[in-house]
Amino acid sequence: MPISVLICDDSALARKQMARTLPKEWNIELTYATNGAEGMKAIRQGKGEVVFLDLNMPVMDGYEVLEAIQKEDLPALVIVVSGDIQVKAYERVKELGALDFISKPVSADTISQILQEYGILELAAGYSKTPEPMIKVDLRDACQEVANVAMGRAADLLSKLLNVFVLLPIPNVNVLEVSELTMTLKATEESGTVSALCQGFIGAGIAGEALLLFHDSSFQDMAKLMKLENPEDETTELEVMIDTGNVLIGAFLNGISEQLHMTFSQGHPVVLGRHCTADNLINENADKWKRTLAMEINYRIKDHNIQCDLLLLFTEDSLPTLNHKLGYLLD
Incomplete structure (x- = not known):
């Protein structure tokens, strides 16, 4: 009998990558879930004897799934697969009953x-081939997963330097016109005034x-x-502001360059x-965006009043190279 395996991740690219890495000789019945709530429904239906679980997801995240599995005493062997590689994230999922932790990709x-x-592999071995996942991945989804991994690298470095736990969101990736970018930056206004720096980067194509938008209320805690x-x-x-930018921007770009197999040169922070206000910031710089x-x-830091927004703005001319x-x- 095949063993029921569940891949629970909001990224189509991550689900496809995960399915492709499963051993070909493993006799399984594969199910996908795009968030924790869908994942819990599948587990309750007996479709998750083995679960590969992401942490940062909408509706219900991976931590909440682990808590629910523990509370309901469900028969699921959970292996966390996440871009959040902070030591504290690893410790927390182990405390919640995860079997192990794998970093993305x-x-x-x-x-x-x-x-x-x-x-686990011996539980249902002897099968000839794992079915090829029929999952379509577009550029936006692929970029979001690349950003997710890079975000985790940057958070891990910051957490080690400051001995804190960095709370991570789901990255937001979109092709934007200037007006839409203006709306994105204006969302910071509800948190008061900001200070900002930028740093140019360039690679092959x-x-x-x-x-980096640093919320002014964060300065004292960060110092x-x-x-x-x-x-x-x-x-x-x-x-x-400059030290935080060096850490987050440098680590984030390194995370992207590793995945794209290329290097970036960085300019000096300005x-x-x-x-x-975000309005002033936009009006003075909108011409180049x-x-x-x-x-x-x-990025937010647990138990501290610290918040900053990191935006990577790729030129329109970069899109063909990113696609390539x-x-x-994407195949």
């Missing part, structure tokens, strides 16, 4: 090794700017975590505005 060797280590003197000093604020592919990530680079993922 997954590899067939890693999956096979873990399944053999826990004796891909170029753009990384924009204390960095153990900087005079947290209210203007020079300290500038140091906080302060765009201090203690201003025309039609763009935007990756938006909102991601082609092997």
